Amino acid sequence: MKSWLPIPPGSHFSLANIPFGIISTTAIPARRPAIAIGAHVLDISTFAKEGGFAKLQNFPSDKLAVFSEPTLNSFAALGRPVHRVVREYIRDVFREDTPYPEALQTNEALKKAALIPLSEVETHLPLAIGDYTDFFAGRNHAHNVGTLFRGAANALQPNYNHLPVAYHGRASSVVVSGTPLHRPVGQVLPAPGATTPVFKPSGRIDIELEIGTFICKGNALGHPIPLKQADDYIFGYVLMNDWSARDIQQWEYVPLGPFNAKNFGTTISAWVVLADALEPFRTQGLTNETELQSYLREERKDNVLDINLEVSLSTAKGNSRTITRTSSKNLLWSWPQMIAHHTISGCNLRTGDLLGSGTVSGFEEGTHGSILEQTKAGKFPVEIGGGEVRNFLADGDTVVIKGWSGSNEDGLVGFGECSGQILAAVTQV
Amino acid sequence: MKSWLPIPPGSHFSLANIPFGIISTTAIPARRPAIAIGAHVLDISTFAKEGGFAKLQNFPSDKLAVFSEPTLNSFAALGRPVHRVVREYIRDVFREDTPYPEALQTNEALKKAALIPLSEVETHLPLAIGDYTDFFAGRNHAHNVGTLFRGAANALQPNYNHLPVAYHGRASSVVVSGTPLHRPVGQVLPAPGATTPVFKPSGRIDIELEIGTFICKGNALGHPIPLKQADDYIFGYVLMNDWSARDIQQWEYVPLGPFNAKNFGTTISAWVVLADALEPFRTQGLTNETELQSYLREERKDNVLDINLEVSLSTAKGNSRTITRTSSKNLLWSWPQMIAHHTISGCNLRTGDLLGSGTVSGFEEGTHGSILEQTKAGKFPVEIGGGEVRNFLADGDTVVIKGWSGSNEDGLVGFGECSGQILAAVTQV
Known part of the structure; x- marks a missing residue:
């Protein structure tokens, strides 16, 4: 055409x-x-x-x-x-x-x-966001990060393959691509094994490569959305960078989950690719051997989207490198499964709600959706070029996520960019 | 007057x-x-x-x-x-x-x-709620529940006395007093030690007695609210019942916090008592022996509010009992501390944001803000009267929270009621 x-x-x-x-x-x-x-x-x-x-x-x-x-x-x-x-x-x-x-x-x-x-x-911002929920459906990421935080034996929690784990995120700080964010300050442990925190700018600012979904219509409180109807509730998709302060996260997240480690900003791409536009790019997600509860059982096999994803990091000195190439198919749970689970309690979705997929990572090196995974929690720095390396993000770094499906012949279905720069902390400590 | x-x-x-x-x-x-x-x-x-x-x-x-x-x-x-x-x-x-x-x-x-x-x-609902954040500042409750969930040795996490623990809650399902809620269905473990969940209506519906605070003005993203200015951001207070499905919570909450266990509904009282009206009822909160980071250090000692709180439970058969009498002063953290911590990362608050205090419990029997604590996780039922007892809430039960400060002579400063009834589950399992 x-x-x-x-x-x-x-x-x-x-x-x-x-x-x-x-x-x-x-x-x-x-x-x-x-x-x-x-x-x-x-x-x-x-x-x-x-x-x-x-x-x-x-x-x-x-x-x-x-x-x-x-x-x-x-x-x-x-x-x-x-x-x-x-x-x-x-x-x-x-x-x-x-x-x-x-x-x-x-x-x-x-x-x-x-x-x-x-x-x-x-x-x-394309929509006024009611609530923002972040899932954790990228099993490779969950496994990699779980290993770093809790060891390989406890990498995936017992519930992981039974339900799409999620937490409620912060809607007010979702920003559109191009909006710079200040490095957060907060409480972090000064060294492994320390028990008393210090107060400083985060030293471990990371990205999370995600797909975001906007909800187009709501359900009444108390009335779950059945999995088979869930596709009708999807307006479209955006790229998402769920910026994370790993040192703040590690100290704060037990027992109620991440808070200040995530709420300083989440960046989404500006253009909502409608659900219909990505229908031709369905494929099969990660295999789940677990027998699922009835409300999560899905008949169709092509239950996730195959979107090519790339993350590049550019420094203030002008060095730049593509640090990640992967596909959005690396998810254990489909959007209909996530929507069915979100509402099975009776929770009501509303028009404009934003759902995040969780970080998308492949299996191999070079396919990881967070720097935490790429550098093994900062131990093995990534080379950016020009002699610059990164354990985590430095002030002035810009991260650009790109995502697209299809071919030049048939016409690309892409998102443009999801871009953000990390600025120095504002708060004097 | x-x-x-x-x-x-x-x-x-x-x-x-x-x-x-x-x-x-x-x-x-x-x-x-x-x-x-x-x-x-x-x-x-x-x-x-x-x-x-x-x-x-x-x-x-x-x-x-x-x-x-x-x-x-x-x-x-x-x-x-x-x-x-x-x-x-x-x-x-x-x-x-x-x-x-x-x-x-x-x-x-x-x-x-x-x-x-x-x-x-x-x-x-008195305000359109942007984001809803639930804190965990009731240390007696945190200690009691931590003991039940993780044992006395791990009751309070190492971070508890260093920062006001919080998680992002669900804004869409906050309802005004008088709104009935359906019992949620979801995944729960059938017995202690089980590793495979079953899908059923929650058998452990509980209340959480909290104070809610409405925010009147916002801060710019990236610019924390200093503790000394935080009072200016408070519009007023409501009573809050943060309904909780304990069995769903226990299976889902590690590692990212409560989700479906809480998002089926949160009830607030209809009348916002303005911050000024409660100024005369300041008192000292729970003592924190921990040396706090600079952004949480508070000079004033009368840093919390002394609001008399009562919880009554009425059954469908018409039996009724006041199951809890306590005071809102049972908090480790003040509202200014919670606001300062919420925004220290740069997170932006907006007009209409709702903050919950976390469950308020006293030290003694009869002062607990949740049924979980009162019944020791369901082991010792509460007598309601007329031969009825409750381990957790039954369908048809109505819970009414009342709260007030002051005296009849000077005029009460109260909230009216925060009331809600639990209806049977809608979903066929």
Whole structure:
């Protein structure tokens, strides 16, 4: 499928994608929805106001205002069948053989107003996030980190293969790609075996390579979402970096889980790749030999997504290296299983809730989704180049996650970047 | 101080209180702010529209619309100096010797429109909650439960006296007093020592007696709130029941903390008692012999609140007993310490965030804030009366928490009730 709009080779935003986000521009500072296409965005607020959706079928006509809101929540709440017709309609608008040339292709005034170079827009959080839950479904990561924290014998807890372990994360500090974060300060143990903490900037800032899922509709409190219906609750996906202060984490996390080690910031990519766009890239996840409880039993084998993932680290001195290459298929649990488990207690999800997959790591060296695993808790530094090595992140380091599925021939379905820089601690200690 | 409005003896809502909430009525179904006074509420949306605040000084005149919103967030965001003048003005309006008789006392039409019997209003969540964080500052409870879960030797973790342990809770399932909750189903171990879970309705539904604090203003991400400024961030307090499924908790909580054991519901009382109203009831909390890090060191000794707390349990058969009497002073950490710790990493709080204290228990029998402690993990049932006993909660049980400070002579500063009933599980297993 080709577009009348030139789409640069290697663009994550092909006709096969059509991801949704929230933008602002110098000319119009109000936040509003857009889709990314090639090296441009289509401002769908302007597009909607100027009649671009006139030929859109199967869309509730009194709901066009959702495209003028400062978040995607109201659009998401319309449900997957509506996301589908809107995404397919916009794709058709951009097709070389578009049935709707007057919607944009031949409307020079609207093209000028609504088609904006990506480089000229600022992106914002795509949805207002209600609750953020972080799962722990990357079994390779769980095993590697469990070994480092508790030894190989206790690496995976007895519950790990029985249920998708998760904890409630901090929603307020989820930020969009490009937002720098200050190194947190806190309590850490000064040496192995110490029992009295010291107060200092964290010396072990790490990344966690994750996939995030936005929820499009809610369930009533007390009424779990059955696994077979769970796909209908997924709006789409983003890349996620769940930054972690490992030294703070190790001291604080028993018995109630990570707190300050995680709540200083979580970065997500700006463009939500809709669930439909990634349907062609289903594959089989990690095998679970455990007999599962009925509410977690899944018939389909292609239960996870195969998204190519890359993590690169760039230093303030300008050295840079790709430190991780892996796939999002390295998960023990599928999104429907995670949603079914989250709600089996009766917990209610809401439109805009964000779920994290847990850190995605492969089996081999060079496929680890955290620096903790790569350096064996800091013991074997990673070479970045130019003589620079890293046990953990240094001030000024920038971490960029990229993720995409598909091929250049059929059009990439990618996320763009999930990027963040670590700045020096603010607090004087 | 006396009121021209008759205030029934023993009312929690004296002139010394003036708590804020959100109501609706049959006549006006829209949610709107109100204050509770004696056996009435004053609908401050109507009061504001009809000029009741005409004599209010030191209030930003363009902000009267905050009293017509469906939550208290915008009012809270105005900050403590504004809460203070509004609360004192409303108190003065109700004083026997009010300087503003025309504001309400002598305005029969407004009294009829805005002064509504408490029994005729429905209450709702007072604020839209951003994030909900639950602390673990009740050291007696932490010690008792730690002993039951991990043995006396490991009852308190090494970090317990060094930092206010906390975890991120679930905001979506916080409900207002009076909302029934269904018993959650989930994975539990069938017997001590078992390693394979079964799937069933929880058999160990418990309460947690807590105080909740609403945050009125936020800090910027990356910029901690110093302990000395933390009081300015507190809007007010509510009673909280952090319902817990102990069997689900025990199987799931290692290593990332409680999840489904807690996320099926948390109940708060409807009326927010403003921080100022409880200032006279400061006292000293539990003594901490540990040398604290600089950011947690507190000069004032009267660092916690002395609120009388009572928990009663009523069965479906109509038997009822007060099972707990204690005080909120049984906390190791103060609210300013909790806020300073929460944000020391740079984590940002926002208006409407809810913090829980952790379960409040005294030292003696009959002062425990959870049934787990009272029954020693279900081994020694509590007698309710009429031949009924409880190891944990049964379907149909209603738990009511009451809390108040002060005396009948000076006027009680109370919360009313924090009530909830456990209904049978919905899910067929």
